[in-house]
Amino acid sequence: MNINKNYLNLEDSYLFSTIAKKVNYFIKENPDKDIIRLGIGDVTLPLAPVIVEAIKKAADEMGVQATFKGYGPEQGYEFLKEAIKKYYLTKSVNIDSDEIFISDGAKSDLGNILDIFGPDNTVLIPDPVYPVYVDTNVMAGRKIIFADANESNGFLPLPDSNIQCDIIYICSPNNPTGAVYSKEALKKWIDYAIKNDAVILYDAAYECFIKSQELPSSIFQIEGAKKCAIEFCSFSKTAGFTGTRCGYTVVPKALERQGASLHKFWLRRQTTKFNGVPYIVQRGAEAVFSELGQKQIKENIAYYSENAKIIADTMDKKGIWYTGGKHSPYIWLKCPNNMTSWDFFDYLLNNIAVVGTPGAGFGRNGEGYFRLTSFGNREKTIEAMNRFSKLF
Ligand code: PLP
Numbered sequence: 291m292n293i294n295k296n297y298l299n300l301e302d303s304y305l306f307s308t309i310a311k312k313v314n315y316f317i318k319e320n321p322d323k324d325i326i327r328l329g330i331g332d333v334t335l336p337l338a339p340v341i342v343e344a345i346k347k348a349a350d351e352m353g354v355q356a357t358f359k360g361y362g363p364e365q366g367y368e369f370l371k372e373a374i375k376k377y378y379l380t381k382s383v384n385i386d387s388d389e390i391f392i393s394d395g396a397k398s399d400l401g402n403i404l405d406i407f408g409p410d411n412t413v414l415i416p417d418p419v420y421p422v423y424v425d426t427n428v429m430a431g432r433k434i435i436f437a438d439a440n441e442s443n444g445f446l447p448l449p450d451s452n453i454q455c456d457i458i459y460i461c462s463p464n465n466p467t468g469a470v471y472s473k474e475a476l477k478k479w480i481d482y483a484i485k486n487d488a489v490i491l492y493d494a495a496y497e498c499f500i501k502s503q504e505l506p507s508s509i510f511q512i513e514g515a516k517k518c519a520i521e522f523c524s525f526s527k528t529a530g531f532t533g534t535r536c537g538y539t540v541v542p543k544a545l546e547r548q549g550a551s552l553h554k555f556w557l558r559r560q561t562t563k564f565n566g567v568p569y570i571v572q573r574g575a576e577a578v579f580s581e582l583g584q585k586q587i588k589e590n591i592a593y594y595s596e597n598a599k600i601i602a603d604t605m606d607k608k609g610i611w612y613t614g615g616k617h618s619p620y621i622w623l624k625c626p627n628n629m630t631s632w633d634f635f636d637y638l639l640n641n642i643a644v645v646g647t648p649g650a651g652f653g654r655n656g657e658g659y660f661r662l663t664s665f666g667n668r669e670k671t672i673e674a675m676n677r678f679s680k681l682f
Contacts (some may be wrong), residue, residue, distance in 0.1 A: 296431040303421065303673060305651030309635070314427070316639055326674040328601070328662045329647040331465065333530045335593060337574070338586035344577035348570040353359040359569045364561045366392025366538070370572045373579040374538055385540055386397040388555065392559055392567050392575075395537040396495045396524040403491060403520060403539070406555040410475035411456035416447055418466060418652035418659075420493065423459045432457075438653050445469040445613050447621065449482035456488050460509070463496040466652045466661040468614015470505050476512045483518040487547065489615040490519040495537075497593055498528040500617045516542035520552070527588045527619065529578045536567055536575045594619050597664035597671040605673040608682070619664045622649065626682055635661050 309329060337345075349653040351357035365371070371387040378385050393399045400422055409430055415423045417436040427434055435455060437447040445467040460479060483490050491647040492509040500507040509515045525531035532671075545552045567575075577583045592600065602615035605623055612623040625634040631648030638644045649659030664671065 293447060294429065296429050299428050299431075300425055303651070305647070309645065309647070310329065310638065312636070313645055316643070319631050322641070323643045324673075325643045325645060326666070326670045326677075328666055328671065328674055329645045330663055330665050332532050332645075333527060333532055333590075333594075333665050334667065335590045337534065338532050338583060339577075340580060340582045340586055341574045341577045345570055345574040347532075348573035352570065357592060358511060362566045362569055362572070364564050364566050365557065366390065367569065369575045371538075373576050377579055378508065378510070378540075381508050381511055383508050383599040385510065386543065389540055389542055391539045391541065391556065392572060393537045393539055393564075394535045394567050395526060395531075396493065396522040396539075397422055399522055399537065400491065400493065401540045402559065403522075403556070404430055404432075405440055405559050405563075406552060407457060409491070412454065413457045413459070414453070414455035414488075415459045416461070416464075417654055418445075418656035419459065419461055420465045421652065423461075423491075424653075427457075438634070438655055439464075439467065439469075441611065441624065446471055446475060448475060448478055451482070456486075458483060458488055458490045458647045459493065460490055461495075462506070463499055463614070463618035463620075466620055466647065466649065466656070467495065467659075468618030468620035469622070470500060470617045473504075473506050473512055476509060477514070478507055480509070480512055480514045480518055483513055488518065489547065489552070490515075491543070492519050492521045495520055495524040496527055497523065498587075498617060499595065501595070502617065505617060510540070510542070510614045516544040518545065518557075520545065523580060525575050528591070529575070530590060530676070531571075531575070534571055536571050586663060593668065597666065597668060598639060598673055600668075600671050601662050601664060602680055607679065615664075616673075621662045621664070623660050623662065625649075625658050625660050631657055631660055638678075642674070644674045644677060 370392055371390045374390050375387045404426055412433045413427045414435055414437055416439045437444040439447050446469050497507040507522055509519045524537035541553045541556045543553045578587055598615045598619055601621045606614045610623050610626060612621050615621045631650040635648045638646060647661040649656030
């Protein structure tokens with residue numbers, strides 16, 4: 291037998307284990323210090339009450355013969371797809387419900403989608419970015435090239451007509467930089483993709499943090515996208531589903547390559563390898579789109595956004611360059627005094643007992659930058675920023 295030797299090419303990720311090691315050592319040496327963690331990329335607020343009620347009701351249905359459900363449709367229940375279709379209409383995007391595929395989260399689909407593409411494609415991935423895009427393509431042995439995101443392009447690289455690629459990843463609002471593409475910039479990517487016969491994999495996991503109609507919260511708001519893009523969304527950050535698990539992927543029927551429908555390929559892939567998301571979870575997700583659900587999740591998003599503002603205001607006061615914060619839960623700041631990402635990590639931990647995430651963990655261009663997140667508790671975020679204000 292042969293192993294998949296591509297796995298030998300994966301780089302070990304020491305980012306979060308190194309952070310944990312350093313923090314544990316600090317706690318051991320300084321048991322009296324109150325550590326504040328602004329490094330987490332996970333939500334902390336509980337599920338909204340209307341979602342919990344819907345999940346409980348669905349669980350009750352499963353215990354009654356007349357309403358019990360076995361295997362559901364692999365692509366998701368119609369009630370949830372209809373709710374998502376209506377949500378897209380509020381963004382002036384018209385998609386058919388059978389273009390929506392319910393998943394157990396964006397991470398799975400971002401990895402699984404690669405099944406429908408040939409192994410010899412060249413992939414273009416922004417640097418820095420969510421590490422899953424790189425690792426899933428390394429596992430498949432694809433050639434990867436990077437689009438440099440840096441201070442000069444505001445961490446929003448644009449297409450380069452001299453570069454040829456087949457699969458393009460775009461994450462907006464971006465993890466880790468919090469930067470958001472404008473409609474004009476996305477149009478450039480769409481034009482490039484159509485011209486080069488490439489497909490854009492658009493990760494919109496943080497779309498709910500966009501507060502301006504002027505900024506795109508779906509790539510399908512831009513003309514031409516249905517001919518070249520697949521969009522990945524998630525209830526994780528929108529409604530606190532990181533532990534409940536539900537997301538959705540939109541594959542337009544107009545998306546064809548080499549005479550084949552990628553929508554049909556994905557449908558075939560999902561019906562063969564996936565058996566759907568639990569009915570109970572899908573009922574919970576449906577509740578997100580009810581009037582009360584929208585009100586309750588927006589309260590949670592507003593809480594995180596206010597935390598982000600508190601962090602961003604502190605950076606403004608200190609004159610520190612950053613992206614993100616306004617339409618994102620992430621603040622991506624330039625480490626002061628030319629410190630490296632890890633130097634700055636140690637500096638914050640040792641001087642003010644605040645934990646963040648070194649930018650170097652997200653790609654080569656992340657060196658010298660640092661990610662703070664707004665998913666923490668309000669009082670702790672304020673306290674962390676009070677401590678930060680007294681530095682340098
Ligand atoms: N995409 C990005 C950019 C993320 O940051 C994350 C999670 O942190 C995901 C996708 C994964 O989302 P999910 O929880 O839906 O799998």
